[in-house]
Amino acid sequence: MKGIRQLAEQLGISIGTVSRALNGKPDVAEETRRRVLDAAEALGYVANQSGRALRKGSTGIIGFMMQTGPEITGQGDTFFMSVFDGVQTVFARHGLDLVALLCSSEENPHDYLKRVVARGFADGIILSATRRHDARFELLAKRKIPFITLGRSLTDVGQPWIDLDFEGMAETAVERLVAKGHRRIAVSRPHDDANLGYVFVDRCREVLARHGLALAEEHIFRSTPNEAGGYQIARDLLACKERPTAILLVNEVSSTGLYRGLNEAGLVPGRDIAVIGRQSPHSHFLSPRLTAFTLSLRDLGIALAETLLATMPAYAEPYADRPARLLWPMTLVPGESDGELAEDAHVSL
Amino acid sequence: MKGIRQLAEQLGISIGTVSRALNGKPDVAEETRRRVLDAAEALGYVANQSGRALRKGSTGIIGFMMQTGPEITGQGDTFFMSVFDGVQTVFARHGLDLVALLCSSEENPHDYLKRVVARGFADGIILSATRRHDARFELLAKRKIPFITLGRSLTDVGQPWIDLDFEGMAETAVERLVAKGHRRIAVSRPHDDANLGYVFVDRCREVLARHGLALAEEHIFRSTPNEAGGYQIARDLLACKERPTAILLVNEVSSTGLYRGLNEAGLVPGRDIAVIGRQSPHSHFLSPRLTAFTLSLRDLGIALAETLLATMPAYAEPYADRPARLLWPMTLVPGESDGELAEDAHVSL
Structure with a gap:
């Protein structure tokens, strides 16, 4: 503890205050903490910090x-x-x-x-x-x-854990799409064994079942969590035997790639297919505006x-x-991408 | 050093090998390293790791x-x-x-x-x-x-340092735009005092001067390094007294925002204004394709x-x-966004 005593003497403050400052306790004024850390640095207190970690199991x-x-x-x-x-x-x-x-x-x-x-x-x-x-x-x-x-x-x-409310997202989005007349609703999930994929797809399936609707296996798209994954979803979606009239994206960066893929096929979100996703810094730039879940x-x-x-x-x-x-x-912010089911889509049902 | 001896005995390998494994030396087989680390963990070697950091100044x-x-x-x-x-x-x-x-x-x-x-x-x-x-x-x-x-x-x-060759980027891009007939070329730079902004703008100015051209102050756009910054560049560009016919973006995430802003004003990159930027995962999705510098x-x-x-x-x-x-x-990958200077732009010069 010689280092701390030296520090305290040099700064003219108590050993206890120096110790609390070095240990990151909240009851030390910010200016005092900075003085202590500056002096600690000047005195080469680095090695003692490792020593402190050794003694107290505290590294900050x-x-x-x-x-x-x-x-x-x-x-x-x-x-x-x-x-x-x-x-x-x-x-x-x-x-x-x-x-x-x-x-x-x-x-x-x-x-x-x-x-x-x-x-x-x-x-x-x-x-x-x-x-x-x-x-x-x-x-x-x-x-x-x-x-x-x-x-x-x-x-x-x-x-302890905090998790995004993927169940709530599934409830709100599927109910909304069903209310707009959609019957063939697709969902995305992560390509790997991320837990959220199971939670999300299971709840989507439950809500659909409540309305007597099934979630077809070919309408569950496993996707890498990036833009390329969203683009791939568009391609897979176009290749479906029964094309879904709506898609729900669980990942926040898929939407830009999905839009691009749909655009290349001449499909407009909100007119030809309903899309609900999650907001991201990039989704703000999408046109038509994405109906999306947001959170702080x-x-x-x-x-x-x-x-x-x-x-x-x-x-x-x-x-x-x-x-x-x-x-x-998560909160749904309505955009322009999840319109009513188009009339001709009804015909093809 | 008692910990190391225990580890060596338990694993039936030499103290030297255990030490080299713990110290991350490259001459230890990966399997051996893993065995040593596993055993170290099982024996609660954590505290000794901090001790080691104290003695050797090495934390890995x-x-x-x-x-x-x-x-x-x-x-x-x-x-x-x-x-x-x-x-x-x-x-x-x-x-x-x-x-x-x-x-x-x-x-x-x-x-x-x-x-x-x-x-x-x-x-x-x-x-x-x-x-x-x-x-x-x-x-x-x-x-x-x-x-x-x-x-x-x-x-x-x-x-030691490694820096992106912003001078080379400025040379290649400005020469290319000048060769295509552009005379009013704008550039972007970071909004803060990042060093690259000075290096890039200075070299752009030099290359332009070589061709008897000036870089107007109103054609240097200070921009936050994000999509919103690119969007702001589009707005600032449209507000110029003398609108530039080309813009060179130093940041790799500005282009999507710039495209969006130009699009809202009815301007098409490559037709109405030449754009050269840097590749990013998002710029791949731009249409028309961005002429962009790339690097690994x-x-x-x-x-x-x-x-x-x-x-x-x-x-x-x-x-x-x-x-x-x-x-x-950085290597220039030509796209569709930096066409020849349009005829009507010539007239307005």
């Missing part, structure tokens, strides 16, 4: 695990960067830093996380891209590392961070009333 | 600093995720992990980096979004932390990682022949 860093790779490139931007903004807003209150743990698509996510955990540099973890079965949950629970998942899984170790990604990030901190004793107090598990609502 | 983690925030959200996806893929390919050879250091747009990048450095968890750093003057370089040099910059700056501490982001990531490792004694040997500083070439 929270990791957000996400996958990288050509396939998912499209999603990184429109989704995670905005969520990060919200997460950082919360962490800034406590002097915590967010780092993105980038798991290459060429690597098994569980092996990757195991190695990151062994490096021991994160005080807590936020997991995304949850799978139907997800061994990462058990790994973190076993190691007693505080974590929250953005997404659910059949795997459940009692951890920044608020989602804030909730993720606060719910995680609620499980970490050093930070929990202000967040005690946070629900540990939450379905995050 | 390289940080890639990037900015987050609503303004730059658009760029995260189309650029960095692909660069990360290349970086990870190299780091995987050495058991190094890449983490993204996310600096909120609300925070001063220098203050952020200072704090990250004080946490002492990264063995090396890759800096992006280099500014005209960039105090981060001096901070890392003073702390003797190996680093490379993606981008140049007037600040120069002798560090994955190869760029590989070069960044190898050039950084060349400066780190533990990893340098295979990369000794890497140039420490490099302009990364």
Whole structure:
């Protein structure tokens, strides 16, 4: 602890304050914290920081695990960067830093996380891209590392989670399309075993069944979560034996590719086929305007961070009333892309 | 070192091999490395990893600093995720992990980096979004932390850098537009003090001057690096006293917004105004096809990682022949968006 004593003497403040500043406690004035960190840097306190991590298991860093790779490139931007903004807003209150743990698509996510955990540099973890079965949950629970998942899984170790309300999205969108006369409604789902695909398709099927309608296998499009995936959906859709009159896109970056593919075939969303999707920075530029579900990604990030901190004793107090598990609502913003079923489509039914 | 001895005994391999595996040396078979890491995890070697970091200054983690925030959200996806893929390919050879250091747009990048450095968890750093003057370089040099910059700056501490060849882009594009009869050529640049804006605009001005042409102040559009920025360029362009007949976009995500804005005004790229930009996953979907500069982001990531490792004694040997500083070439892929100057535009000159 010699380093801390030196720091305190040099700055003329108490050892306790220096310690609290270095440990990112919220009860230290920002200016004091900066003075302490500046002096710590000048005195070469880096090595002692590692020592502190060793003694206290506290590094001041929270990791957000996400996958990288050509396939998912499209999603990184429109989704995670905005969520990060919200997460950082919360962490800034406590002097915590967010780092993105980038798991290459060429690597098994569980092996990757195991190695990151062994490096021991994160005080807590936020997991995304949850799978139907997800061994990462058990790994973190076993190691007693505080974590929250953005997404659910059949795997459940009692951890907190926040997930988008894909059931609510399915309810609202399918009811809306059925009310407009559509009977052959297609849906998209991720190409991999992302849990949200199961949740979303199952609920779409249930709502359709309520109206005596079936979800045909050929009307479930597995799609990579990027624009090229949306383009492929358009091509697959045109190749259907029975062409659907409406499609519901679960991924927020598919719509631009779908529009392009439909456009090439001379089909106009809202006139020739109804499309409901999710808003993204790119979907705003679509014409006709996309009927789309929207959510505040920044608020989602804030909730993720606060719910995680609620499980970490050093930070929990202000967040005690946070629900540990939450379905995050999405709101439908009507556009021009999901018109009534066209008359000639009725004829061909 | 008791931990290592236990590991070696349990696995029946030498202490030296265990040590090399834990330290990410490349001369350990991947299977052996995995066995060692698995056993290290099972034995609770985490704390010793922090101890190791303390003793050796080695954490096995390289940080890639990037900015987050609503303004730059658009760029995260189309650029960095692909660069990360290349970086990870190299780091995987050495058991190094890449983490993204996310600096909120609300925070001063220098203050952020200072704090990250004080946490002492990264063995090396890759800096992006280099500014005209960039105090981060001096901070890392003073702390003797190996680093490379993606981008140049007037600040120069002798560090290695790789930058896109914006001069080459300016030469090729301006010469091409002039050869097609264009005389009023506009350019875009970042809204902030990113170094690339100065490099790019200066060279455009030089090439134009070579042909006796001036770059009008009202034809230099400062733009946020996202689609909305491109849309704003279209509006600003339409409001010019003397409308340019061609525009050159330095950012890869501006083109979709520009197309949308031109489209709303009834202008078709390639017919009514020449557009040259940069390829992105989204620009592929533009119609008419964008004439655009392309580069392999994955190869760029590989070069960044190898050039950084060349400066780190533990990893340098295979990369000794890497140039420490490099302009990364971009290739023009002709599309349909930069036609000859229209006849009626000639008349209005």
